[in-house]
Amino acid sequence: MMRYLSYALLGLGVYYLTATAIWAQVQFSTVNAPSSPVKRACGTSGYSQLQEELHPGLAEQRQQLEKEVQRILNNTSALNSKTQLANTIPVVVHVVYYNAQDSLSFSRIQSNITQLNVDYNRLNFDTVLTPNPFRPIAGRMGIQFVLANRDPNQQPTNGVTYTKTNINGFGLDDKMKFTAQGGKDIWDRTQYLNIWVCKLNNSLLGYATQPDPSPSSDSIDGVVIDYQYFGGPGTGASAPYNSGRTLTHEVGHYLGLYHIWGDTNCGDDFVNDTPTSTAEHYGCPSYPQPDCSSSSAGAMYMNYMDYTDDQCMNIFTNGQVARMNSFMATAPRAALYNSPGITNIGASIIKEEGIRVYPNPSQEGIFYVDTEDADLLESCQVYCSPMHIPKEFTAAKGVIDLSAYPAGVYFLQFRKDDQLKVVRLLKY
Numbered sequence: 001m002m003r004y005l006s007y008a009l010l011g012l013g014v015y016y017l018t019a020t021a022i023w024a025q026v027q028f029s030t031v032n033a034p035s036s037p038v039k040r041a042c043g044t045s046g047y048s049q050l051q052e053e054l055h056p057g058l059a060e061q062r063q064q065l066e067k068e069v070q071r072i073l074n075n076t077s078a079l080n081s082k083t084q085l086a087n088t089i090p091v092v093v094h095v096v097y098y099n100a101q102d103s104l105s106f107s108r109i110q111s112n113i114t115q116l117n118v119d120y121n122r123l124n125f126d127t128v129l130t131p132n133p134f135r136p137i138a139g140r141m142g143i144q145f146v147l148a149n150r151d152p153n154q155q156p157t158n159g160v161t162y163t164k165t166n167i168n169g170f171g172l173d174d175k176m177k178f179t180a181q182g183g184k185d186i187w188d189r190t191q192y193l194n195i196w197v198c199k200l201n202n203s204l205l206g207y208a209t210q211p212d213p214s215p216s217s218d219s220i221d222g223v224v225i226d227y228q229y230f231g232g233p234g235t236g237a238s239a240p241y242n243s244g245r246t247l248t249h250e251v252g253h254y255l256g257l258y259h260i261w262g263d264t265n266c267g268d269d270f271v272n273d274t275p276t277s278t279a280e281h282y283g284c285p286s287y288p289q290p291d292c293s294s295s296s297a298g299a300m301y302m303n304y305m306d307y308t309d310d311q312c313m314n315i316f317t318n319g320q321v322a323r324m325n326s327f328m329a330t331a332p333r334a335a336l337y338n339s340p341g342i343t344n345i346g347a348s349i350i351k352e353e354g355i356r357v358y359p360n361p362s363q364e365g366i367f368y369v370d371t372e373d374a375d376l377l378e379s380c381q382v383y384c385s386p387m388h389i390p391k392e393f394t395a396a397k398g399v400i401d402l403s404a405y406p407a408g409v410y411f412l413q414f415r416k417d418d419q420l421k422v423v424r425l426l427k428y
C-alpha cells in the first residue's frame with residue numbers, strides 16, 4: 001500500500017515538473033527557430049526534493065551526511081587536487097533502449113567514460129578556455145572511472161548491459177531502474193557507479209541521485225542520461241551537448257555537488273571558491289559575466305555544474321574537488337574504492353610493489369615500464385578498454401607504444417603464477 005501510495009505521490013510530482021519543463025520548452029521555442037536545440041535541463045534538484053517528500057527522514061540523513069562532510073573538509077588537506085590517478089570507481093552503463101537509435105554502441109559509451117576521466121582530472125584540451133582569474137583554482141580529482149570487468153554474479157563483463165524496453169520515454173519516476181517496470185535493475189550501488197542511458201521525456205538531459213546512506217536509495221542510486229546527449233566528442237551525440245559533459249555534470253551531483261548558483265538567486269553550493277551566481281547560464285557566454293559580488297572575477301559560467309553548452313564548460317574548482325573527495329571518504333560512496341568490480345576473474349592482485357610505469361598519464365602514448373623481475377615484464381599485456389580485447393603488444397625493453405591509438409584508458413596487465421597486477425594507463 002505504501003509503495004502504491006508513493007508512486008501515486010511521485011506521479012503528482014512528476015506531473016508538476018513535467019508541466020514546468022514543457023512550459024519552459026514552449027517559452028524557449030517562441031523566441032527561437034524551431035530547429036534550435038533544447039535548453040539544458042537537469043532534473044537533479046527537483047528529483048532530490050521528490051525523494052525527500054517520498055521518504056520521511058531522508059532530508060535529515062542528508063543533513064547529517066553534510067555535517068560529516070564539513071567536518072572532514074575542515075580537518076584534512078588530503079582532499080585537495082591530486083595529480084596521481086590514485087583511486088578507481090567501477091562503472092556499469094545500463095542501456096535501456098526503445099528502438100535501434102537509442103541503443104548506443106560500445107565505443108560511444110567508452111568515449112563518454114574517457115571524457116569523464118579527462119574532465120575530472122583536468123586533462124581536457126580546453127583548459128585554455130578557462131578565464132585567467134579562475135585557472136589557479138582549477139581542481140584535479142585524481143580519480144579514474146573504469147567500465148567494470150566483473151559483474152555482481154562474479155562473471156566477466158564489459159561493463160555495459162543492453163535492455164529492450166516498451167517504454168518510449170522515461171521521466172523522473174525511476175522506472176528505467178527496475179526490470180519489472182521496463183528498465184534494468186541496479187547493480188550493487190556499493191560496488192558500481194550505475195549509469196542508465198535511455199530516452200527521457202520533456203527535454204531533460206539527465207538527473208542523478210545525491211550521496212545518501214538511506215536504504216531507500218539502494219535500488220535507485222546512480223545517474224540517468226538521455227541517450228541523445230551521451231557520448232564523447234565526435235560520436236554522434238546531439239549538439240550543443242555533444243562532448244559528453246552531461247555525464248560530467250550529473251556525476252558531479254552523484255559525488256555531492258550542487259548547481260553552482262545553488263538553485264536560487266545567489267544561492268549556496270557549499271563550496272567556497274565558486275562565485276555565487278544569480279542564476280544558471282545557457283549557451284556560450286562571453287567573459288566576464290556579472291555575479292553576486294561586484295569585487296570578484298565574475299560568474300563562473302564555464303563550471304561543469306552550470307548549464308552552458310558542452311564546448312563552453314571546462315572547470316571544476318579545488319573546492320568542488322575537495323567536496324567530492326570528502327563524499328568519497330564517507331558512506332555510501334567510500335565503498336566504491338574497494339569494489340571487486342574492476343578485478344579480472346580468476347586472479348588475485350600481486351601484492352609486491354615492484355613495477356613502475358611512467359609517465360602516466362601520457363599525452364604521446366609512450367609509457368616506460370620499470371621492473372627488476374624479467375618474468376613480470378615478459379607477462380605484460382596491454383588491454384584496450386574500449387574493446388576489452390587483448391592487444392598483441394610486447395613489453396620489449398619495457399616500452400609500451402600507444403601513440404597510434406586513440407586517447408583513453410588502457411590496462412597494463414602483469415601475471416605471476418596465478419596472481420595479477422593491473423596498472424591503468426591514461427592517454428589523453
Ligand SMILES: [Zn+2]
Nearest residue numbers: 042044249259
Ligand atoms: Zn544538475
